Amino acid sequence: MSSQVSAQSAIKTGARRSRRLGDLWVALAFLLPSAVGFVVFYLWPTIRGFYLSLTDYSLLGDAQFLGFDNFQRLFNDPLFWNSLRVTLLYVVINIGLQTVVALALAVLLHRLTQSVTIRGLVLLPYLVANVVVALVWFWMLDYQLGIVNQLIDWIGLGRIPFFGSETWAIPTIAMINVWRHMGYTALLIFAGLQMIPKYVYEASALDGASEWRTFWRVTLPLLRPIMALVLVLSVIGSFQIFDTIAVTTAGGPVDSTRVIYFYIFELAFERFDFGYAAAISVVLFLILGGVAMAQLKMLRAGDSDLS
Template sequence: MTALITNTLDVQPPRRRLGRPSRIAFLFIAPYLFFFVIFRIVPALAAIALSFGSYSISGKVDFVGIENYQRLFADPLFWNALGVTGLYTAVAVPGSVVFSLFMAQLANRSIRGMRVYRTLFFLPVVTSLVAAGLVWRWILSDNGPANWFVGLFGVPPIPWLTSGDTVVQSLAIVGIWGGFGYFMLIILAGLLAIPAEFDEAAKVDGANAWQRYWHVTLPQLRPTLLVVVILSFIGSFQVFDLIYVMTSGGPVRSSYSLVFFLYDQGFHYFDFGFASAAGVILFLITFGVSAIQRRVFGDNQS
């Protein structure tokens, strides 16, 4: 009996070898993995290490422990940048989801020329944000087309980019415009993947169009909307190019985002250890909130 048990324990499951399709697939993704490690993982690890040191222009690095993090949390400019980023995200994420969902519903209609409209909707995504930012800065200037348009209705000129009360919201609107085409395609793919039988069954049961959309379409879109929310949140929390081109963090640092703070400390003041500490905090925030969103949406999906 003992020998039987011993022989049974000695038997190991056979090793699974990669089949030819798996090896071919790995060859295709190997270049991406290589560049991902070189340009993402290695810089991230270097930034984490640098956040615990003091880096001089001469190349010398002195270990300072958590001093950079202590300075960071005691710096009111950091908390201002975090608040600006939070406000931008609070406007941009819901706006992106709602507007992209609305445009995806329009793009899902079977009408003549819809492929052309879908292409036009996607144009902001492939447009250079620097060029688009310059155009939007002109549109939202004090004497620009935006104020001319609202003036037709008797509204006084709005300081879109020159007032701390409106600059972040204005930038968020431009950000929504710049990214909705990409999110629209993701949601459109989710809409096209919903079986038509679900809608037909609800129609047979007497549900109207709104009830079918609310109780059939939206629940089926929940995983897709989760992807859109997470991607929109990450993009909003890392906003930099629009702010750099349109306001440069002004007026009076009213649009001074967290990434702009990181850039300013690293490349204007050359305090790379301090900037790296801010980058680590930025990563932890985006990773943590994304994980919470996934957990909440996952529980609701279950």
């Protein structure tokens, strides 16, 4: 007993002596590997990315410093503006549809079943690689042999060139990714639904409110902060569409799916215009930062509905 007390007091005096540094040396040892990873593969490339955006660099030789020429060029590059327009179109269709479908799915799951298996099935598309999802739908939506066009044929409508037409390509790719993400998004919303206390529903049932009315007047307002967070996550993810396009349309037909990620990829690794590609990724960086800020502001505005 007494030895324990003295040991504790010894620790206390030791702690007092090294309060300024604390466990600094131990901490440095524990941090070393991840700090190396952070500096070499996150911090340094970020700084280097900004520098590259001010240069002309073709992967061979040294980078030539240009100043802001790349950014001037970008203003007059129709393909850049096209990629922004196409990306925005994709994000709007993707997020719009995905949020509505996921919300409906989450509410259905919440009201109808507790089954973890059903929730697992719903999550399945999200676990499969983008490339796999893209190829399966590429096959299902094939103009000649795809099952979806067979169905459309049976109904008596005209076949749709899902990947082959400029009007259909982006909506098609947006729908494919709605399919992949709706279950995951639904489970995020589902977690939010579970945080709404039961008594709120009991009270609205006692007041004789229908399910429909309860959804619009009770569930949705209480879900607002969670919806805002889900939107932050999914909008930023949506801007980064690449895999699906890379294995299906590769930017075509006629630039109609040349989204910003794919344009940067092409500039850097097919045309070896690294400096210009870096300049566009700086713009993307700024756009995504702006989107996140705006959305987080929205989030704070909807903070305290429940408590």
